[in-house]
Amino acid sequence: xxxxxxxxxxxxxxxxxxxxxxxxxxxxxxxxxxxxxxxxxxxxxxxxxxxxxxxxxxxxxxxxxxxxxxxxxxxxxxxxxxxxxxxxxxxxxxxxxxxxxxxxxxxxxxxxxxxxxxxxxxxxxxxxxxxxxxxxxxxxxxxxxxxxxxxxxxxxxxxxxxxxxxxxxxxxxxxxxxxxxxxxxxxxxxxxxxxxxxxxxxxxxxxxxxxxxxxxxxxxxxxxxxxxxxxxxxxxxxxxxxxxxxxxxxxxxxxxxxxxxxxxxxxxxxxxxxxxxxxxxxxxxxxxxxxxxxxxxxxxxxxxxxxxxxxxxxxxxxxxxxxxxxxxxxxxxxxxxxxxxxxxxxx
Amino acid sequence: xxxxxxxxxxxxxxxxxxxxxxxxxxxxxxxxxxxxxxxxxxxxxxxxxxxxxxxxxxxxxxxxxxxxxxxxxxxxxxxxxxxxxxxxxxxxxxxxxxxxxxxxxxxxxxxxxxxxxxxxxxxxxxxxxxxxxxxxxxxxxxxxxxxxxxxxxxxxxxxxxxxxxxxxxxxxxxxxxxxxxxxxxxxxxxxxxxxxxxxxxxxxxxxxxxxxxxxxxxxxxxxxxxxxxxxxxxxxxxxxxxxxxxxxxxxxxxxxxxxxxxxxxxxxxxxxxxxxxxxxxxxxxxxxxxxxxxxxxxxxxxxxxxxxxxxxxxxxxxxxxxxxxxxxxxxxxxxxxxxxxxxxxxx
Numbered sequence: 001x002x003x004x005x006x007x008x009x010x011x012x013x014x015x016x017x018x019x020x021x022x023x024x025x026x027x028x029x030x031x032x033x034x035x036x037x038x039x040x041x042x043x044x045x046x047x048x049x050x051x052x053x054x055x056x057x058x059x060x061x062x063x064x065x066x067x068x069x070x071x072x073x074x075x076x077x078x079x080x081x082x083x084x085x086x087x088x089x090x091x092x093x094x095x096x097x098x099x100x101x102x103x104x105x106x107x108x109x110x111x112x113x114x115x116x117x118x119x120x121x122x123x124x125x126x127x128x129x130x131x132x133x134x135x136x137x138x139x140x141x142x143x144x145x146x147x148x149x150x151x152x153x154x155x156x157x158x159x160x161x162x163x164x165x166x167x168x169x170x171x172x173x174x175x176x177x178x179x180x181x182x183x184x185x186x187x188x189x190x191x192x193x194x195x196x197x198x199x200x201x202x203x204x205x206x207x208x209x210x211x212x213x214x215x216x217x218x219x220x221x222x223x224x225x226x227x228x229x230x231x232x233x234x235x236x237x238x239x240x241x242x243x244x245x246x247x248x249x250x251x252x253x254x255x256x257x258x259x260x261x262x263x264x265x266x267x268x269x270x271x272x273x274x275x276x277x278x279x280x281x282x283x284x285x286x287x288x289x290x291x292x293x294x295x296x297x298x299x300x301x302x303x304x305x306x307x308x309x310x311x312x313x314x315x316x317x318x319x320x321x322x323x324x325x326x327x328x329x330x331x332x333x334x335x336x337x338x339x340x341x342x343x344x345x346x347x
Numbered sequence: 348x349x350x351x352x353x354x355x356x357x358x359x360x361x362x363x364x365x366x367x368x369x370x371x372x373x374x375x376x377x378x379x380x381x382x383x384x385x386x387x388x389x390x391x392x393x394x395x396x397x398x399x400x401x402x403x404x405x406x407x408x409x410x411x412x413x414x415x416x417x418x419x420x421x422x423x424x425x426x427x428x429x430x431x432x433x434x435x436x437x438x439x440x441x442x443x444x445x446x447x448x449x450x451x452x453x454x455x456x457x458x459x460x461x462x463x464x465x466x467x468x469x470x471x472x473x474x475x476x477x478x479x480x481x482x483x484x485x486x487x488x489x490x491x492x493x494x495x496x497x498x499x500x501x502x503x504x505x506x507x508x509x510x511x512x513x514x515x516x517x518x519x520x521x522x523x524x525x526x527x528x529x530x531x532x533x534x535x536x537x538x539x540x541x542x543x544x545x546x547x548x549x550x551x552x553x554x555x556x557x558x559x560x561x562x563x564x565x566x567x568x569x570x571x572x573x574x575x576x577x578x579x580x581x582x583x584x585x586x587x588x589x590x591x592x593x594x595x596x597x598x599x600x601x602x603x604x605x606x607x608x609x610x611x612x613x614x615x616x617x618x619x620x621x622x623x624x625x626x627x628x629x630x631x632x633x634x635x636x637x638x639x640x641x642x643x644x645x646x647x648x649x650x651x652x653x654x655x656x657x658x659x660x661x662x663x664x665x666x667x668x669x670x671x672x673x674x675x676x677x678x679x680x681x682x683x684x685x686x687x688x689x690x691x692x693x694x
Contacts, residue, residue, distance in 0.1 A: 002407035002428035034609035034637055035683070059638035060349035060605065062684070080638070081349035081576050081605055085652070102577045123579070127587040128603050128633075128641055132579055156589055165591055229428050230449045232470070232479055240474040242503055244512055256475050258407065258428055262381035262679035266613070267672050286475075290381055290675055291406035291427070294475055305432070325614050328637055332609035336382070336683060337409070 004226040004259040005306075006338040008039050010047035010345025012219035016209045017051055019217065024192050025199035029055035031188065031206030033063060033080065038264075038334040039210060039221065040342075042070035047345030048209075049075055057204055061087045064096040078119055078150065080129065088112040097149050101129050103139055110146065119150035124172035124186075125165065126156035136176055144180055150202065151182045158190025158198075159214045166194060190214050212327035213317045222334070224310035226257040226275070229292070231303055240294045241286025253298045255282075257307055260291045264333030265309065269323035274314060275307035282307065351573040351606040352653075353685040355386050357394035357692025359566035363556045364398055366564065371539055372546035376402035378535065378553030380410060380427065385611075385681040386557060386568065387689075389417035394692030395556070396422055404551055408434045411443040425466055425497065427476065435459040444496050448476050450486055457493065466497035471519035471533075472512065473503040483523055491527055497549065498529050505537025505545075506561045513541060537561050559674035560664045569678070571657040571685070573604040573622070576639070578650055587641045588633025600645045601632060604654055609637045611680030612656065616670035621661060622654035629654065 021028035030053045036044035045056065045067050055076040058064045061084070064077045076097055082105045083091065083098040091098055092113060099121040100106045109118050120143050123130035130153060131139065153173050157163035173186050183201035189208035191198040193215065208215030211222065234240060234248045248254075257275070261267040270288040274281040275295045285294045297303055310316065316327040323330070368375035377400045383391035392403065392414050402423040405411045408431070411424045423444055429452045430438060430445035438445055439460060446468040447453045456465050467490050470477035477500060478486065500520050504510035520533050530548035536555035538545040540562065555562030558569065581587060581595045595601075604622070608614040617635040621628040622642045632641045644650055657663065663674040670677070 002426075002431040002434070003409050038609070059609075060684070062350050079349075084349040084574065084576065084605075087349070104577070125586070126589075127579060127581050127585060127601060128636065128639060129576065156586070156591055160590070163591075165586075227431065229431065229476065230452070232474060234474050238474060239472070239503070239512075242473075243507070244503055244510075254474060258431075261672075261676045262385070262406075264680075267676050268615075289475070290679060292475060325608075329608045329614050332637060333611075333680070337407070 002227060002229060002258040004224060004263060004338050006334060006340050007223040007225070007343060008043070008340060009219070009221050009343045010043060011343060012211065012221045013044060013209050014047055014051035014345065016211065016215070016218045016221070017048055017053065017205065020189065020192055020203070020205045020208050020215065024203040025196050026201040026203065027055060029053065029057060029202055029204045030209060031057040031204050032067060033057060033059035033206070034332045035063070037207065037210045037328065038332040040340065041067050043342050043345060045070045050345065055202065061090040061094070061096055061098070065090060065094045068094040068096075076149065080121070082121065083109045083112070083118070092116065099150070099152060102131060103135055106139060106143060117149050118146070119148050119152060122151065122153045122173065122176055124153040124169040124176070126154055126169070129154065133172070133176060144182060148182050150185055151177050151180065152185040154188065155186065155191050158188065158194060161194060170198060207328050210331055211316060212331060220312055220315050222310050222316065222331070223308065224338070225306045225308050226259045226293070227306045228255045228303065229258050231255045231297065242289060243287060246286035250298070252296055253303070254285060255295045255297045255303065255307065257293050257295055258291065259309075259335070260289045260293055262290045263335030263337055264330075265293070266323040266325070266333065269319055272322035273309070273319065275309055276311055276313055277304050277307055279313070281313070349574060349576060349605040351571060351610060351685050353681060353687050354570040354572070354690060355390070355687060356566070356568050356690045357390060358690060359558065359568045360391060360556050361394055361398035361692065363558065363562070363565045363568070364395055364400065364552065367536065367539055367550070367552045367555050367562065368399075371550040372543050373548040373550065374402060376400065376404060376549055376551045377556060378404040378551050379414060380404060380406035380553070381679045382410070384554065384557045384675065385679040387687065388414050390689050390692060392417045397692065402549065408437040408441070408443055408445070412437060412441045415441040415443070423496065427468070429468065430456045430459070430465070439463065446497070446499060449478060450482055453486060453490060464496050465493070466495050466499060469498065469500045469520065469523055471500040471516040471523070473501055473516070476501065480519070480523060491529060495529050497532055498524050498527065499532040501535065502533065502538050505535065505541060508541060517545060554675050557678055558663060559678060567659055567662050569657050569663065569681070570655065572653045572655050573606045573640070574653045575602045575650065576605050578602045578644065589636060590634060593633035597645070599643055600650070602642045602644045602650065602654065604640050604642055605638065606656075606682070607636045607638045607640055610682030610684055611677075612640065613670040613672070613680065616666055619669035620656070620666065622656055623658055623660055624651050624654050626660070628660070
């Protein structure tokens with residue numbers, strides 16, 4: 001067996017949701033877009049539903065179909081990209097709730113699916129998704145007359161609690177929605193941590209469920225073990241890997257392990273990344289290949305059958321720092337070639 | 348419909364294989380590891396088999412199983428990671444040919460599957476996979492006595508034709524294998540382009556089949572169209588996206604499109620990457636999100652329903668340069684959320 005094994009702790013996902021729910025006012029939903037941040041929307045969705053989640057969020061209607069087949073019909077599935085051209089039958093069949101983002105989408109929704117539940121996404125300054133203030137002003141009576149399930153917006157800088165954009169978006173959201181009777185939502189994980197002013201009727205944590213910053217109290221959710229294909233003695237002065245980019249400074253024992261950038265371990269993370277065995281760190285040497293990584297295991301007293309790249313010592317945010325990105329991207333990059341096992345939950 | 352559409356040109360894959368085969372001495376195989384570099388091992392494998400490929404290479408036995416179910420039993424499937432502990436039944440059932448990399452693997456193969464075809468991988472200086480010269484010297488008579496299908500090695504610097512490592516590895520390979528009767532292989536795509544001295548009995552192009560460097564004459568294989576969710580007017584001085592990282596210098600028309608880093612469009616490529624409509628380039632603005640990218644479409648005379656990020660103007664090597672990586676990684680990162688369609692071939 002030459003494929004790495006990804007262990008996904010559904011008990012930790014449920015725990016992270018419960019602790020974020022305990023910090024939230026009102027209902028606490030769960031964001032499971034991008035295949036539950038790369039961890040599998042069906043097992044993650046089922047585990048979260050069992051933990052008490054009644055409202056889920058996905059990016060596209062196609063993702064909603066995959067989620068619906070895993071959970072009960074009563075749970076709500078909101079779709080961030082709203083009602084796109086061609087989505088009518090999918091939305092109806094899977095019982096999805098599009099978050100309409102524009103006049104075009106509102107019109108499409110009301111014409112194609114009159115009486116079908118929908119929500120509205122407002123832009124409060126991020127300029128990415130949602131109705132602009134003027135657009136909303138002209139359409140709000142029509143939209144509110146149809147009893148939308150949710151009026152929501154999204155924060156651009158919630159991961160930076162002191163950023164002035166947070167208060168600015170909060171004010172914009174209040175200006176656009178104060179006094180309406182429809183339920184409101186502004187906060188994802190970062191917004192939950194900004195405090196009750198940001199919570200409104202429903203919060204929507206995503207990355208915090210999966211063990212990533214900015215929720216620093218989250219339990220880690222993933223562990224990744226990579227089998228060793230072989231080890232070899234590399235003499236001082238010899239090179240390892242593509243482009244001869246690493247030269248041994250001492251006689252070294254080098255392990256070749258069976259995962260690479262095709263498994264989502266970004267090529268650029270190589271120089272700063274460690275593998276672990278029994279708490280001992282072993283540096284990556286040379287370039288990460290498509291299917292393999294070379295690791296200096298000289299300092300291990302015994303070479304095990306596999307090495308760990310994601311664990312309590314080196315989490316998704318650490319790998320992200322090594323790759324110049326964010327933990328979210330390390331999660332969503334986790335590869336399709338891994339053997340996957342789920343701990344806890346109802347997977 | 349809010350998912351991007353990836354078009355994979357199997358006719359171009361077959362064309363690239365034929366033109367690389369025309370440059371090769373001996374048999375020309377095809378490397379289809381990592382799900383055929385992210386493009387789908389079943390349709391790509393079938394198209395290559397129809398074009399005349401009789402020998403395939405995958406990274407792990409698990410990948411060989413997926414390929415075998417798509418092609419005929421007579422085609423050979425070599426496994427680079429060799430015979431790993433636990434692979435016996437998989438190798439036997441799918442009729443795979445492990446490339447044994449060490450004394451341990453040779454012993455495992457001969458004990459577990461006596462008489463079953465295998466090959467041998469030698470290390471000629473890359474120090475990644477394969478038997479070391481001393482190991483090979485002590486085992487070659489045993490190995491050659493079992494009539495191996497192939498004796499192979501891999502070049503570390505073939506993408507740099509002038510690198511002295513190429514001749515050094517060629518010499519090492521000849522020293523280790525001259526005079527044996529088993530078929531030999533040293534060249535992947537880069538090695539094919541180094542010339543006939545490197546070809547031996549079988550070449551194994553991979554990335555060149557899929558339109559990536561170093562085979563600059565390859566036909567592009569992938570196109571990627573991303574639907575626009577909505578457009579908005581962003582006033583000069585307003586910001587777009589996470590962290591307010593982009594500020595409009597003029598009143599701008601900004602499109603939000605439905606793909607992001609969860610689809611393998613690395614977050615770091617944002618600042619240098621363009622989207623295309625009718626040959627006009629439109630820059631990414633702000634940070635690439637998980638499921639969305641904002642694009643400045645101000646200079647388009649009309650806004651289409653979708654924008655292109657991979658096409659003849661901007662190929663996998665261009666995106667790789669924007670992301671600080673190589674075209675191989677852009678290919679293997681192509682996301683699972685795309686709608687995929689195949690042009691030509693027998694998909």
